[in-house]
Amino acid sequence: MDGAVTRKPETAPPTAPSNRTRRLVLVMLGLVSMFNYIDRTVLSILQEPIKRELGLSDAQLGMLTGLAFALFYATLSLPIARLADRLNRRNIVTASLAVWSGMTALTGLATGFATLVAFRIGVALGEAGSVPASHSMIADYYPPEKRVTALALWGLALPAGIMLGYASGGWIAATLGWRTAFAVIGGAGLILAPFMLLLVKEPMRGAFNKPQQAAERIPLGAAIATLWRLRTYRYMLAGTTLHAFAQYAIMNWTAPFYMRVHHMPLSEVAGWLALMNGIGGGIGIYLGGWLSDRMARSDPAARVWVSAVAMFVMVPAALVQFLVPSPGLSLAFGFVATMLMFFYYGPIVGVPQSLVAPRMRALTSAVTLLVFNLFGLGLGPAVTGFISDRLAAGGGMHDTSLRYALAVVLVFSLVGALSIAWASRFYRSEIRES
Template identity: 85%
Template sequence: MEGAVSLKSETASSVASTNRTRRLVLLMLGLVSMFNYIDRTVLSILQEPIKRELKLSDTQLGLLTGLAFALFYATLSLPIARLADRLNRRNIVSASLAVWSGMTALSGLATGFATLVAFRVGVALGEAGSVPASHSIIADYYPPDKRVTALGLWGLALPAGIMLGYASGGWIAATLGWRAAFAVIGGAGLLLAPVVMLLVREPVRGAFSTHQHVAEPISLGTALATLWKLRTYRYMLAGTTLHAFAQYAMMSWTAPFYMRVHHMPLSEVAAWLALMNGIGGGAGIYLGGWLSDTVARTSPSGRVWVSAVAMFLMVPAALVQFLVPSLGVSLGFGFLSSMLMFFYYGPIVGVPQSLVAPHMRALTSAVTLLVFNLFGLGLGPAVTGIISDRLAAGYGMHDTSLRYALAAVLIFSLVGALSILRASWFYRFDMREA
């Protein structure tokens, strides 16, 4: 009897310790992800002072915030994810954080477009290794019934990072200049890297899988063919990628939009966008995940189509935000559009992780990042900048060209919503197969 009690006590203690470890790991990976988005966002809020000092065009700014970053970030995420499916993922996350933080700090030394591109490429090289490895670690720390919730909590780093990127970047730039903003934010990330090495433990790969063969290696071609056969994943990826085209355009150009069209100072824009994207985006991620899981109890495909409904609603809200002359109304609808814009985040992370085997999770995230970022992040800001330059040069819209450029790219979210609706038709079948 005493042995049974002792065993029960040890088991409870072990579970509690495991839960504490899980929470610590989730917190640390969330902090890493938060710095990922801080370092991306800071360039967006600093665009206007950088443009003035370095004499850049909107097209060049669009390339900096989009294609120059996304081209390397997306393509390198795939080979690094292959390493993450084989090597120590904790080490990959920590090294990635150190590289991108160092490159962010060096961005303050830029003397022109070419040097700033070089430093942004360095940031992309670092950030390419973080997300797939983090997804894979979390999936091995949390069982399937808690995994989507854990990934949703981890996903809150996105709005938190955006909020801190806008707020800290804007405040430091207004006080000390844009170069100091890069140095301070990059330096903070460098300090976090060794802490990750100390506090995060590498989990057993496939810890919650009931199949022993999952650790066997799989060729890249076989893995990609497996993903292509998953019609839910295929159409979800297409839809969220199209939506990302508009999303990243909005995230990149909203700060210059308010500064040019509504003549807001940098410090005010930074504060408003921090609230808009931090609180609004965080609420969107949480509500998107919660509604998806809630609807899925009675309609399993709801875990997918809730994102499509949110995209359909976002487009008119964003049109009001960019086209209405009233600043107050624009900011109010901007909060709403930011919230709806992030509804898709939980499903696009959680659904694919449930459809594939453990030895494909990092690769699946990398493929998602590759397509999502190459088209969405790579082209969205750049195309919007080109449209803005053309409207300014051809039609004299020097201060208002961004208004119509941003309104034009929203069509991609509408098409993306249709693709996600299509994905929901196949969800039940693909889950049975999984």
């Protein structure tokens, strides 16, 4: 008919996943992440028996738990994340789980520092692919107003993994030896891998974004330039990276601290740290995400500044933990410090996901991990071990050197809190989604 306007048929909007499906995916990705942290933590709790058997120094232990792992974990996460922004993310997560679990199991065969480094690099190769792909999947399963809370719930895998790593690693090592602990824990992770393929489906990319945003492909150079221009992201990343320097130092050296300074046996330390990190860390991660989303209803910038407030309060609590002579008082303040230390987790994952396009999400997480882990995980434990060695050798402190080394690194969290507070000034103007 003349004058008639021909309309293109409208594409039906995609059916949103059910709450049941969302919960299942969140649980499965959480289990994968939990094994990620179990495999990292087991080396931390077993440092003292490994040190005695293989004759390692504190500096070498710091390299093993820090730089040797972080260097490969952080740098490889970037190219794998670029694949995750294009390919099936579920398959990438599953393959990553299988690789790092196998390498953890093989760690029990280590004969010295060199072989330990080789196996830790293998673990890093596997773990590099999991986190950015998981972040991107969750962002496509949950809308923006629920995303930080969802990512905080997923983040509960961190304290759960630390708790199980301390408890299971300490118990198995005390009963059957540290080598068996690595074999058992790595084998358990391998069993989980096929269930990921059976139970989890790849979500539609950019499900909660406008079609043009979801389809947007951004070259690597342009993506990095975009991240640099986002002042919220830039200052928030700087702040959490500084905080991570202290956090990873504390997480890696707290077990040796209680064994050397307070003369606790390995089994007792494992139990207390499992509770401190599992319960305290879990409360902190959940409250950090929940408070951020709750307070953002009246002030969107709360998604950022809640983390800064928690860090400001954490520093004095941690100072008391490391400097008081009473082990009971130290553990009590350690619980409070650990809870506050993890407040930032949901916001640093969720806030950047709402600042960038869907096809930049895995890359954004990878860039965060690259900076965060190279400086925080890579240098925090290593520098703390170096300071401890110097204090023991030159200051005559011997077993108490860790007390002061850990107290010194807390200054990084204080500076980090200032940077995050500054980042909150720019969030309202830079958020991409309403």
